[in-house]
Amino acid sequence: MSPPPNPPERSTRRDLERYASLFSARTRVMTSSATRDLMAMSDRPEVISFAGGLPDTSSFPSETFAAMTARIAEESCARALQYGPTDGLAETKRCIADVMAAEDMTVDVDDVLVTTGGQQVLDLVTKTLIDPGDTIVAEGPSYPGALNAFQAYQANVVQIDMDSDGMRVDLLEETLDRLDRDGVRPKFVYTVPSFQNPGGVTMSLPRRKRLVEVARERELLVLEDNPYGLLRYEGDPATTLYSLDGGVYVMYLGTFSKIFSPGLRLGWVVAPTPVLARINLGKQQADLCTSTLSQILVQAYFEGHDWRGYVGTLTELYRRRRDTMLDALAEHFPPQAEWTRPGGGLFIWATLPDFIDTGDLLARALRENVAFVPGEGAFLDGRGRSSMRLNFSGANEDQIREGIRRIGEVVKEQVALYGTLTGETPAQPPRHDAVADAAATEDGEAEGARVVELPRRSDDRRRARGS
């Protein structure tokens, strides 16, 4: 046998040009940044990471999982291994209706499409509604995963400031007026009204009502992303935009990721019939159907086990972790820092004095083996550089206390250094007038915690990117 011929000499230049000429214009906006490489360092086992959005799946009883999978193997093996309908299994939709009913929503299962995680809803809705250059209105800060999906379809994203009552709907209306004068009609408004990611704040009922009115008046779609609504640690349940609107202009995104398992990759969208039909076509193109095995697992669990009890267990666990983090922040962060006090969900948004760049602070923090998400990724316009997102669901209470202590130390170090450099201890920023509790009940009763306005406009040294 003769040896195989030598492979042709590889040419970097040819490789680059060969593939680069094939890339779509869409991938031009997908960049890989040094900060992203920095974030990858938080995966090391010795790092206490508040960077993820990870639910604590270790609290799920493994014997329940074993019983469910055994039963599926016995009773529905062939079906679980088979393709399913594009819009999802009827049984899964029944579970979805049940979960939505837990937040006082009534849904017709015909209006539901089961998806591969909530992230697929963001992709499908954007694919369905957005042509390159179309405008989406979102909160500032926004969930970076949503911003990525929007950018992948070359959307122009306009971000609306928030305060402790969620998106400033008055500013939304001003923005819509301004856009209207410029001849721009946004396709939809994207919002996480309850326990927002990354802000941790919740939209007040009056603002929810007004937002739904605005959508109707202007015939504007709203995408309500509600992954955390059932993870409520205090206060009364919030009325969803979907309930207020009845599904005319509000599309609803739900997920099993935070109440059961993100590993199953199971979410859903509820949308008006004509929109849903288009989303269904997009879903067919994307992946034909959502994993049947995952759907049957969800059915086995939600119909055969006490899922409300498990959500209760998670809620207890996360409430304690949130309280631990809030206590640790109060103890270890300097007085110049501000943070939100979420009434539920997984995240606290902390804002430091504007001379601290949290991207650089992360590099310093990683030397102390602790990580968070710099705020920059939650904006497309250069804001958020002095803020950070802290996840409290994925670390235990000891880790939370120690991790926050370490971040507090490096923040204090930088505050002191800045004081030395400027020859003065930096003045405390003015307290926001409307200091209110993010977890305040909807008639505005605050619990007097140190909770402050969300975005801080970064200095304009940095080139604004994106929109």
Added chain:
Amino acid sequence: MSKVAVLAGGSSFERQVSLRSGARVEDALERLGHDVVAIDAGTDLIRRLREERPDVAFVAMHGRDGEDGTVQELLEILGIPYTGSGVPACVRAMDKVLTKHLLIEAGVPTPEFFAFNQTAFRELGAADALPAIEERLEFPIVVKPSSQGSALGIKFARTAADVPAALVSAFSYDAKVLLERYVKGRDLAVSVLDGDQGPTALPVVEAVPVGGGEFDFEARYEIGRTDYICPAELPDSAGERAQELALRTHELLGCYGFGRIDLMLDESGELFVLEANPIPGLTETSLLPQAADEAGIGFDNLVARILDSAFTRAAA
């Protein structure tokens, strides 16, 4: 054919780039017929090297530990030949302040600068000297950590009010930072490759930010935000002079095997050396492989030459 350990990863902030460089080097070495073992440099590095007993180590690590002489020192102790610069050159090149002092002593132009440790500010009141520095360097001023390899921590201060925050950022990466005069102009990189006839300079690459953003170092490191032009379209004299300065820098730092020198060409045609990278990136989008390719040296050939130089040094 040799048993080659490719060292990549590590815990520096350039870990991800290093993993991509390493993976690409592994593929090339396998195509060249070598027995390749990939090692993610961690706490078991020495144990792995003792177990594997490679003939040679290909160091594809960037930044701290890989590029600052640490791993090279360990390889010396173990008696394993390795690619790239030796310990002293790594120590010199990784320290931008030391590099610049050596450049100035040798008469190689580099932008004027001042460097400080944190203790200078904390204990010696160096902040009081800032106005004099600012007057001397003129705005905008570039503020950067002395030892960080990538764009991380580099800031532009446009006014005196920006300087303290820029220093705080730079001190996040290193106890020593420098304030440097900003050179407005074209961003060039010259890679150097050692061979039988000694080191040669490869064609000049120019980095052009997409959209023409000024003060945007980060763009250079983000795929899709910078276009690289190779060979750079320069007047002959500027291209040759850039190559000559790169070779002088490579030699005076004692770099060996390969390396990349970053320069600025200002609007009057003056060239300035910014820094030297003893282990530049070897990814698909990195500058050294592009420049080598332009010189007719494909990636496998490039890797083979770098590997050969390790044996040449070991035999010397």
